[in-house]
Amino acid sequence: MIKTSSFTILTDRYNQFVLITDRVVRAVEESGVQNGMVTVLSKHTTTGIAVNESLECLESDLAEFLSRLAPEEHPYAHARMLKDYGSTAGNPTGHLKSHITGNHCHFVVESGKLVKGGAQDVYFCEFDGPAQRTILIQVSGE
Amino acid sequence: MFIDMHVHPAFFEPINGDEKREQYRHNVLDIHKNGTAPLEHIFNQMRCAGLDRLCLLPQDYTTQTGSAVVTNEEIAALVKAAPDKFIGFAGADPFDPRAAEKLEYAFSVLKLKGLKLHPSRQRFYPWDDALRPLYDICEKYDKPIVFHSGLSWEPDTLSKYARPVLFEELAYTRPKLRICLAHFGWPWVQETAMLMVKYPNLYADTGILYFDSAREFYRRVFTQDIPATWIDRSLRHQVMFGSNNPRFEQIRMAQAIRELPLRDSTLELICGGNAEVFLGGLD
Numbered sequence: 001m002i003k004t005s006s007f008t009i010l011t012d013r014y015n016q017f018v019l020i021t022d023r024v025v026r027a028v029e030e031s032g033v034q035n036g037m038v039t040v041l042s043k044h045t046t047t048g049i050a051v052n053e054s055l056e057c058l059e060s061d062l063a064e065f066l067s068r069l070a071p072e073e074h075p076y077a078h079a080r081m082l083k084d085y086g087s088t089a090g091n092p093t094g095h096l097k098s099h100i101t102g103n104h105c106h107f108v109v110e111s112g113k114l115v116k117g118g119a120q121d122v123y124f125c126e127f128d129g130p131a132q133r134t135i136l137i138q139v140s141g142e
Numbered sequence: 143m144f145i146d147m148h149v150h151p152a153f154f155e156p157i158n159g160d161e162k163r164e165q166y167r168h169n170v171l172d173i174h175k176n177g178t179a180p181l182e183h184i185f186n187q188m189r190c191a192g193l194d195r196l197c198l199l200p201q202d203y204t205t206q207t208g209s210a211v212v213t214n215e216e217i218a219a220l221v222k223a224a225p226d227k228f229i230g231f232a233g234a235d236p237f238d239p240r241a242a243e244k245l246e247y248a249f250s251v252l253k254l255k256g257l258k259l260h261p262s263r264q265r266f267y268p269w270d271d272a273l274r275p276l277y278d279i280c281e282k283y284d285k286p287i288v289f290h291s292g293l294s295w296e297p298d299t300l301s302k303y304a305r306p307v308l309f310e311e312l313a314y315t316r317p318k319l320r321i322c323l324a325h326f327g328w329p330w331v332q333e334t335a336m337l338m339v340k341y342p343n344l345y346a347d348t349g350i351l352y353f354d355s356a357r358e359f360y361r362r363v364f365t366q367d368i369p370a371t372w373i374d375r376s377l378r379h380q381v382m383f384g385s386n387n388p389r390f391e392q393i394r395m396a397q398a399i400r401e402l403p404l405r406d407s408t409l410e411l412i413c414g415g416n417a418e419v420f421l422g423g424l425d
Contacts, residue, residue: 012186014393079355086172086295088351090391130186132177 002140003031006043011129015067015097017050017059018124020135021116024107027137028114036141038114040122041104043134046094048101048125051116066127070096094128101125109141143414143424145229146392148288148324148349148384149196150212155180156223157216170203170211172297176388181224187387188227191396195229195424197384197417199258199288202233206263206298210235214244218252229421230254231288234276236266242275249283255421256280260290261308262299268312277316286320286345286420292328293352295389306333313341320420324384325349331367338380339372345420346377347384348399348412356394360402370403378408382417 005027009018020040028038042049052058076092105122108115124135151157152167158178168174179187188196198220200212214232221230232248234241234257248254257280259266259273266273268289280287291304306327313321322345327334334346351359364370373381383399385392400409418424 010180010183010186012189014190073357075358076355079358081295081352085175087176087389088391090351090355090394130183130190132180132183 001031001033001142002138003033004136004138005030006134006136008132008134009124010132011126013126013129015063016126016129017062018126019054019121020124021054021121023135024122024137025114028109028139029112031139032112033109033139033141034112036109036139038107038109038137038139039104041136041138042124043136044098044103044131046091046098046128047103047133048098048123048127049103049105049135050101050123050125051105051120052123053119054121054123066097066100067093069100091128097125097127109139143195143418144193144396145195145197145383145414145417146191146193146385146387146396147197147322147347147382147417147420148386149198149392150201150386150388151198151217151220152201152212153178153388154184154220156220157212166207166209167211170207170297171201172295173389179388185224185227187392191393193392193396194414195227197229197231197255197421199231200233201258201260201263202235202238203260203263204235205237206235214248214252214254217254229424231256231258233258236264236270236272236276241272242279245276245279249279249285256286256288258288260294260296260299261303262290262294262301263296265300265303267303268309277312277319281316281319284422286322286422288322288324288347290325291323291334292325292330292350295352306330306337309344310337310341313337313344317341317343319343320345322347322382322420325386326363328352328363331363335368335372335377338377342380345380345382345416347382348395349384349386349390351386351390351395356391356398357401360395360398364402373412374404374408378411379416379419381412382420383413
């Protein structure tokens with residue numbers, strides 16, 4: 001059995017960590033799948049899905065770490081008019097942070113519940129906000 | 143007060159219920175993959191950019207594409223939805239036989255604050271007879287005009303209609319008419335500066351980002367193509383911040399303009415003071 005759902009959020013900052021653990025837990029419980037896997041996937045290329053401990057200090061360190069790897073002031077090639085869009089590409093740092101973070105995560109599903117460690121939470125990571133973003137959740141198994 | 147004088151609301155969600163109309167807008171403007179934006183998102187974007195007001199500019203290409211891209215009524219509806227955030231301009235197609243009548247209505251009933259015209263797309267020179275009634279109405283209601291100038295990314299546009307020097311006769315013959323050369327007339331920015339230093343009724347907005355990042359391009363244009371001193375000393379009352387959102391990067395441009403080597407008092411003028419004068423006040 002495969003159950004796919006999605007939800008949309010409006011981020012309101014340029015870089016932002018949004019906790020979505022509850023949404024994932026609920027999607028698993030509502031899927032009817034007893035044993036299998038759940039995948040959480042961002043539909044975008046300047047965002048990430050990450051699993052980490054939900055602490056203010058870590059969020060700050062992660063943001064600072066990514067900004068150090070992809071600083072705003074740098075001669076990026078991805079800073080030009082894009083003909084397909086008819087608009088400018090000004091978000092190279094978002095793409096790079098997305099590349100580092102990855103766009104999905106997986107968890108095991110057992111007895112109809114999401115199995116995760118006590119310190120684990122799921123983040124949607126915005127790297128080019130504010131924006132309207134869509135997250136896919138697919139639960140598969142039996 | 144930080145005002146973005148150049149925003150096209152074609153993809154604002156409240157005026158995009160109809161899928162065919164939205165697709166028409168994507169095609170006519172050649173802007174794609176951006177979706178539509180709920181007002182809450184627009185307000186989030188304004189907050190991140192530090193903007194207090196957006197000046198909403200419609201496009202009326204009735205005789206070319208069959209309808210206005212955004213109508214004056216749609217602009218008025220958006221302003222009504224957020225009167226503390228939006229300033230609405232009117233559009234007019236100079237070759238539409240009803241253009242003058244529609245503009246009168248836009249100023250007298252819809253209470254729109256100025257007129258937006260696009261010579262490159264609408265294919266007119268500023269001295270064309272078809273424009274005279276529109277200029278007269280703007281003078282009668284004391285409303286300013288924003289002309290597209292310089293390069294246009296829209297399809298079916300010809301740059302020959304939008305060279306800054308073409309607007310000299312209008313600025314000269316109608317000194318009470320406030321006109322803005324959008325996009326600073328890029329790439330002819332020195333020509334725009336030449337006109338501005340000569341004609342105090344001529345303004346320019348900063349809606350340019352055709353190459354590089356906002357920071358790099360603003361630095362290039364406003365410190366090298368035009369020395370920052372020209373703006374800081376001589377043109378400080380005629381430059382207005384504009385982003386040309388959604389084609390360009392509003393948040394990064396708003397940040398980049400404030401990083402230019404200009405006096406704080408000049409930046410205050412560029413970011414809002416000049417727009418208030420150009421608009422004839424905000425109320």
